[in-house]
Amino acid sequence: MKFFTGTHLLLWLILYGITAQALAQTPQALHAALPAIAGWTVAPEIEVFNRENLYERINGAAPLFFENNFEEMTSMVYTRGEEYITIQAYRHATPEDAFGMYASERSSDMTFYPGIGGEAQGDAYGLFFFAGCIYVKMSAGSEGEAVSRAFTEIAAGLAAAIDTAAAYPPLFTIFPAEGLIAYTQAYISQNYIGHAFLKPACTANYTRAGLSFQAFVIDGKSPEAARQILLDYFRFTGQPTDFTQGNLLIEDRYNGNIPVVWQGRYIIGAFSENADDFPEEIYGFLREVAAGRGSR
Numbered sequence: 299m300k301f302f303t304g305t306h307l308l309l310w311l312i313l314y315g316i317t318a319q320a321l322a323q324t325p326q327a328l329h330a331a332l333p334a335i336a337g338w339t340v341a342p343e344i345e346v347f348n349r350e351n352l353y354e355r356i357n358g359a360a361p362l363f364f365e366n367n368f369e370e371m372t373s374m375v376y377t378r379g380e381e382y383i384t385i386q387a388y389r390h391a392t393p394e395d396a397f398g399m400y401a402s403e404r405s406s407d408m409t410f411y412p413g414i415g416g417e418a419q420g421d422a423y424g425l426f427f428f429a430g431c432i433y434v435k436m437s438a439g440s441e442g443e444a445v446s447r448a449f450t451e452i453a454a455g456l457a458a459a460i461d462t463a464a465a466y467p468p469l470f471t472i473f474p475a476e477g478l479i480a481y482t483q484a485y486i487s488q489n490y491i492g493h494a495f496l497k498p499a500c501t502a503n504y505t506r507a508g509l510s511f512q513a514f515v516i517d518g519k520s521p522e523a524a525r526q527i528l529l530d531y532f533r534f535t536g537q538p539t540d541f542t543q544g545n546l547l548i549e550d551r552y553n554g555n556i557p558v559v560w561q562g563r564y565i566i567g568a569f570s571e572n573a574d575d576f577p578e579e580i581y582g583f584l585r586e587v588a589a590g591r592g593s594r
Contacts (some may be wrong), residue, residue: 333455430461
Protein backbone atom coordinates (compact mmCIF):
# COMPACT_ATOMS: atom_id res chain seq x y z
CA MET A 299 0.00 0.00 0.00
CA LYS A 300 1.37 3.41 -0.99
CA PHE A 301 1.06 6.55 1.09
CA PHE A 302 0.61 9.91 -0.66
CA THR A 303 0.97 13.36 0.81
CA GLY A 304 -0.56 16.14 -1.28
CA THR A 305 2.81 16.75 -2.98
CA HIS A 306 3.42 13.05 -3.62
CA LEU A 307 -0.07 12.67 -5.09
CA LEU A 308 0.51 15.59 -7.46
CA LEU A 309 3.81 14.08 -8.63
CA TRP A 310 2.12 10.70 -9.16
CA LEU A 311 -0.64 12.32 -11.23
CA ILE A 312 1.97 14.00 -13.44
CA LEU A 313 3.88 10.74 -13.93
CA TYR A 314 0.62 8.94 -14.73
CA GLY A 315 -0.07 11.44 -17.49
CA ILE A 316 3.39 10.87 -18.96
CA THR A 317 3.19 7.07 -18.99
CA ALA A 318 -0.37 6.73 -20.35
CA GLN A 319 -0.19 6.17 -24.09
CA ALA A 320 -3.05 7.43 -26.23
CA LEU A 321 -2.74 5.92 -29.70
CA ALA A 322 -5.70 5.70 -32.13
CA GLN A 323 -7.75 8.91 -31.92
CA THR A 324 -8.73 10.16 -35.39
CA PRO A 325 -11.56 8.57 -37.41
CA GLN A 326 -9.05 7.11 -39.87
CA ALA A 327 -6.82 5.73 -37.13
CA LEU A 328 -9.78 4.21 -35.28
CA HIS A 329 -11.01 2.54 -38.46
CA ALA A 330 -7.53 1.20 -39.22
CA ALA A 331 -7.30 -0.13 -35.64
CA LEU A 332 -10.39 -2.34 -35.93
CA PRO A 333 -9.14 -5.92 -35.55
CA ALA A 334 -9.76 -8.62 -38.14
CA ILE A 335 -12.49 -10.99 -36.89
CA ALA A 336 -13.00 -14.35 -38.59
CA GLY A 337 -16.22 -14.36 -40.60
CA TRP A 338 -16.78 -10.62 -40.27
CA THR A 339 -15.96 -7.81 -42.72
CA VAL A 340 -15.13 -4.23 -41.78
CA ALA A 341 -17.14 -1.87 -43.99
CA PRO A 342 -14.91 0.74 -45.67
CA GLU A 343 -17.31 3.61 -44.94
CA ILE A 344 -16.80 5.88 -41.93
CA GLU A 345 -19.39 8.34 -40.59
CA VAL A 346 -18.17 11.24 -38.47
CA PHE A 347 -20.37 13.40 -36.24
CA ASN A 348 -19.50 16.55 -34.29
CA ARG A 349 -21.28 18.84 -31.83
CA GLU A 350 -23.31 20.40 -34.62
CA ASN A 351 -24.87 17.20 -35.97
CA LEU A 352 -24.56 14.54 -33.24
CA TYR A 353 -28.28 14.86 -32.49
CA GLU A 354 -29.00 13.46 -35.96
CA ARG A 355 -27.63 10.10 -34.78
CA ILE A 356 -28.46 9.96 -31.06
CA ASN A 357 -31.23 12.58 -30.77
CA GLY A 358 -32.10 13.42 -27.14
CA ALA A 359 -28.97 11.82 -25.67
CA ALA A 360 -26.66 14.45 -27.18
CA PRO A 361 -26.80 17.00 -24.28
CA LEU A 362 -25.32 14.49 -21.81
CA PHE A 363 -22.41 13.91 -24.16
CA PHE A 364 -21.90 17.67 -24.45
CA GLU A 365 -21.78 17.94 -20.65
CA ASN A 366 -18.89 15.48 -20.78
CA ASN A 367 -16.99 17.60 -23.30
CA PHE A 368 -17.76 15.53 -26.39
CA GLU A 369 -15.73 16.47 -29.46
CA GLU A 370 -16.34 13.91 -32.22
CA MET A 371 -17.98 10.54 -32.88
CA THR A 372 -16.78 7.99 -35.43
CA SER A 373 -19.29 5.37 -36.57
CA MET A 374 -18.01 2.13 -38.15
CA VAL A 375 -19.62 -1.20 -39.05
CA TYR A 376 -18.74 -4.89 -39.22
CA THR A 377 -20.97 -7.14 -41.37
CA ARG A 378 -21.49 -10.89 -41.69
CA GLY A 379 -24.18 -11.64 -44.24
CA GLU A 380 -27.33 -9.93 -42.96
CA GLU A 381 -25.83 -9.43 -39.48
CA TYR A 382 -24.05 -6.28 -38.42
CA ILE A 383 -22.16 -4.78 -35.49
CA THR A 384 -21.99 -1.00 -35.21
CA ILE A 385 -19.12 0.69 -33.38
CA GLN A 386 -19.60 4.26 -32.20
CA ALA A 387 -16.36 5.77 -30.87
CA TYR A 388 -16.99 9.02 -29.00
CA ARG A 389 -13.90 11.19 -28.56
CA HIS A 390 -13.96 13.51 -25.55
CA ALA A 391 -11.64 16.31 -24.46
CA THR A 392 -9.90 14.24 -21.77
CA PRO A 393 -9.73 10.64 -20.51
CA GLU A 394 -11.67 11.82 -17.44
CA ASP A 395 -14.52 13.03 -19.66
CA ALA A 396 -14.62 9.73 -21.57
CA PHE A 397 -14.76 7.82 -18.28
CA GLY A 398 -17.43 10.21 -17.00
CA MET A 399 -19.64 9.52 -20.02
CA TYR A 400 -19.12 5.76 -19.71
CA ALA A 401 -19.90 5.84 -15.98
CA SER A 402 -23.07 7.86 -16.56
CA GLU A 403 -24.43 5.03 -18.72
CA ARG A 404 -23.08 2.14 -16.62
CA SER A 405 -25.68 -0.38 -15.44
CA SER A 406 -25.44 -2.99 -12.70
CA ASP A 407 -27.70 -5.21 -14.82
CA MET A 408 -24.93 -5.78 -17.36
CA THR A 409 -21.98 -8.14 -17.35
CA PHE A 410 -18.53 -6.64 -16.72
CA TYR A 411 -15.56 -7.78 -18.79
CA PRO A 412 -12.18 -7.45 -17.01
CA GLY A 413 -9.15 -6.65 -19.10
CA ILE A 414 -10.88 -4.57 -21.78
CA GLY A 415 -9.98 -0.88 -21.69
CA GLY A 416 -10.36 0.92 -18.39
CA GLU A 417 -13.63 -0.93 -17.80
CA ALA A 418 -16.12 -2.72 -20.04
CA GLN A 419 -19.69 -3.92 -19.65
CA GLY A 420 -22.30 -5.38 -21.94
CA ASP A 421 -25.23 -7.68 -22.67
CA ALA A 422 -26.41 -9.82 -25.57
CA TYR A 423 -26.95 -6.79 -27.81
CA GLY A 424 -24.05 -4.50 -26.94
CA LEU A 425 -20.68 -3.92 -25.31
CA PHE A 426 -19.39 -0.62 -23.95
CA PHE A 427 -15.94 0.48 -22.74
CA PHE A 428 -13.69 3.49 -22.31
CA ALA A 429 -10.02 3.90 -23.14
CA GLY A 430 -8.02 7.11 -23.31
CA CYS A 431 -10.25 9.95 -24.53
CA ILE A 432 -12.61 7.52 -26.26
CA TYR A 433 -15.92 6.04 -25.08
CA VAL A 434 -16.97 3.15 -27.33
CA LYS A 435 -20.52 1.84 -27.72
CA MET A 436 -20.96 -1.35 -29.73
CA SER A 437 -24.35 -2.71 -30.76
CA ALA A 438 -25.71 -5.53 -32.90
CA GLY A 439 -28.97 -6.21 -34.69
CA SER A 440 -29.12 -9.79 -33.41
CA GLU A 441 -27.81 -11.88 -30.53
CA GLY A 442 -25.98 -15.17 -30.30
CA GLU A 443 -22.65 -16.78 -29.47
CA ALA A 444 -20.97 -15.52 -32.65
CA VAL A 445 -22.02 -11.94 -31.94
CA SER A 446 -20.94 -12.09 -28.29
CA ARG A 447 -17.56 -13.53 -29.26
CA ALA A 448 -17.10 -10.83 -31.90
CA PHE A 449 -18.01 -8.14 -29.35
CA THR A 450 -15.22 -9.14 -26.97
CA GLU A 451 -12.62 -9.65 -29.71
CA ILE A 452 -13.35 -6.29 -31.31
CA ALA A 453 -13.43 -4.49 -27.96
CA ALA A 454 -10.16 -6.00 -26.74
CA GLY A 455 -8.33 -5.17 -29.96
CA LEU A 456 -9.71 -1.64 -30.31
CA ALA A 457 -9.18 -0.75 -26.64
CA ALA A 458 -5.52 -1.78 -26.84
CA ALA A 459 -5.09 0.35 -29.96
CA ILE A 460 -6.67 3.40 -28.32
CA ASP A 461 -4.79 3.39 -25.01
CA THR A 462 -2.39 0.75 -23.71
CA ALA A 463 -2.71 2.05 -20.14
CA ALA A 464 -6.47 2.65 -19.93
CA ALA A 465 -7.67 2.98 -16.33
CA TYR A 466 -9.91 4.96 -14.03
CA PRO A 467 -8.80 8.59 -13.55
CA PRO A 468 -5.79 8.52 -11.19
CA LEU A 469 -7.56 10.27 -8.30
CA PHE A 470 -9.58 7.11 -7.76
CA THR A 471 -6.49 5.32 -6.45
CA ILE A 472 -6.78 7.27 -3.20
CA PHE A 473 -10.33 6.09 -2.47
CA PRO A 474 -10.23 3.43 0.29
CA ALA A 475 -11.28 -0.09 -0.68
CA GLU A 476 -13.10 -0.81 2.59
CA GLY A 477 -16.84 -0.32 2.13
CA LEU A 478 -16.53 0.73 -1.51
CA ILE A 479 -19.53 -0.39 -3.59
CA ALA A 480 -18.15 -1.90 -6.79
CA TYR A 481 -18.73 -0.10 -10.08
CA THR A 482 -20.08 3.10 -8.53
CA GLN A 483 -17.10 5.31 -9.33
CA ALA A 484 -18.07 8.29 -11.49
CA TYR A 485 -16.64 11.54 -12.81
CA ILE A 486 -19.00 14.53 -12.73
CA SER A 487 -17.66 17.21 -15.05
CA GLN A 488 -19.99 19.95 -13.84
CA ASN A 489 -22.85 20.82 -11.46
CA TYR A 490 -22.08 18.23 -8.82
CA ILE A 491 -25.13 17.92 -6.48
CA GLY A 492 -26.68 20.82 -8.39
CA HIS A 493 -23.99 23.45 -7.82
CA ALA A 494 -22.19 25.05 -10.77
CA PHE A 495 -19.12 25.82 -8.63
CA LEU A 496 -18.61 22.15 -7.66
CA LYS A 497 -16.64 20.73 -10.60
CA PRO A 498 -15.22 18.43 -11.58
CA ALA A 499 -15.82 15.74 -8.96
CA CYS A 500 -14.60 12.16 -8.68
CA THR A 501 -17.20 10.20 -6.71
CA ALA A 502 -17.75 6.71 -5.32
CA ASN A 503 -20.48 5.17 -3.18
CA TYR A 504 -19.73 3.58 0.19
CA THR A 505 -21.34 1.62 2.96
CA ARG A 506 -19.33 1.89 6.18
CA ALA A 507 -20.39 1.43 9.78
CA GLY A 508 -24.02 1.13 8.74
CA LEU A 509 -23.92 4.42 6.84
CA SER A 510 -24.49 4.74 3.08
CA PHE A 511 -23.01 7.80 1.41
CA GLN A 512 -21.12 9.12 -1.58
CA ALA A 513 -17.52 10.25 -1.20
CA PHE A 514 -16.19 12.92 -3.53
CA VAL A 515 -12.87 14.53 -4.34
CA ILE A 516 -12.53 17.84 -6.18
CA ASP A 517 -9.11 18.86 -7.46
CA GLY A 518 -9.03 22.64 -7.49
CA LYS A 519 -5.58 22.56 -9.17
CA SER A 520 -4.27 25.03 -6.58
CA PRO A 521 -4.99 25.88 -2.92
CA GLU A 522 -6.25 29.29 -4.04
CA ALA A 523 -8.71 27.79 -6.52
CA ALA A 524 -9.88 25.21 -3.97
CA ARG A 525 -10.50 28.02 -1.49
CA GLN A 526 -12.52 29.90 -4.11
CA ILE A 527 -14.75 26.85 -4.66
CA LEU A 528 -15.38 26.64 -0.91
CA LEU A 529 -15.85 30.40 -0.70
CA ASP A 530 -18.60 30.19 -3.33
CA TYR A 531 -20.20 27.36 -1.37
CA PHE A 532 -20.08 29.20 1.97
CA ARG A 533 -21.54 32.31 0.37
CA PHE A 534 -24.34 30.18 -1.06
CA THR A 535 -25.13 28.75 2.39
CA GLY A 536 -24.73 32.09 4.13
CA GLN A 537 -22.07 30.76 6.50
CA PRO A 538 -19.05 32.77 7.71
CA THR A 539 -16.20 32.81 5.19
CA ASP A 540 -13.28 33.02 7.61
CA PHE A 541 -12.58 29.27 7.30
CA THR A 542 -9.15 27.67 7.09
CA GLN A 543 -7.82 24.34 5.82
CA GLY A 544 -8.94 21.24 7.71
CA ASN A 545 -12.33 19.93 8.78
CA LEU A 546 -15.34 21.95 7.58
CA LEU A 547 -19.11 21.48 7.64
CA ILE A 548 -21.21 23.02 4.88
CA GLU A 549 -24.87 23.53 5.77
CA ASP A 550 -26.50 23.02 2.38
CA ARG A 551 -30.24 23.62 2.58
CA TYR A 552 -30.85 21.45 -0.49
CA ASN A 553 -28.44 18.58 0.14
CA GLY A 554 -28.12 18.44 3.91
CA ASN A 555 -24.93 18.94 5.88
CA ILE A 556 -21.83 18.23 3.79
CA PRO A 557 -18.69 17.38 5.82
CA VAL A 558 -15.50 18.21 3.93
CA VAL A 559 -11.77 18.27 4.48
CA TRP A 560 -9.89 20.99 2.65
CA GLN A 561 -6.25 20.05 2.10
CA GLY A 562 -4.22 22.20 -0.28
CA ARG A 563 -5.67 21.92 -3.79
CA TYR A 564 -8.06 19.12 -2.80
CA ILE A 565 -11.57 19.18 -1.35
CA ILE A 566 -12.66 15.79 0.01
CA GLY A 567 -16.24 15.39 1.15
CA ALA A 568 -19.23 13.15 1.80
CA PHE A 569 -22.79 13.47 0.55
CA SER A 570 -25.95 11.61 1.64
CA GLU A 571 -28.73 11.26 -0.91
CA ASN A 572 -31.21 11.25 1.96
CA ALA A 573 -29.59 14.29 3.59
CA ASP A 574 -28.67 12.14 6.61
CA ASP A 575 -26.50 13.72 9.28
CA PHE A 576 -22.98 12.30 9.46
CA PRO A 577 -21.29 11.25 12.69
CA GLU A 578 -18.08 13.02 13.66
CA GLU A 579 -16.17 9.88 12.65
CA ILE A 580 -16.76 10.74 8.98
CA TYR A 581 -13.82 13.14 9.17
CA GLY A 582 -11.53 10.21 9.90
CA PHE A 583 -12.66 8.61 6.64
CA LEU A 584 -12.23 11.88 4.71
CA ARG A 585 -8.72 12.31 6.09
CA GLU A 586 -8.00 8.71 5.10
CA VAL A 587 -8.88 9.68 1.54
CA ALA A 588 -6.90 12.91 1.78
CA ALA A 589 -3.82 11.00 2.88
CA GLY A 590 -4.09 8.65 -0.09
CA ARG A 591 -4.33 5.56 2.09
CA GLY A 592 -6.74 3.93 -0.32
CA SER A 593 -4.11 3.73 -3.07
CA ARG A 594 -2.91 0.29 -3.99
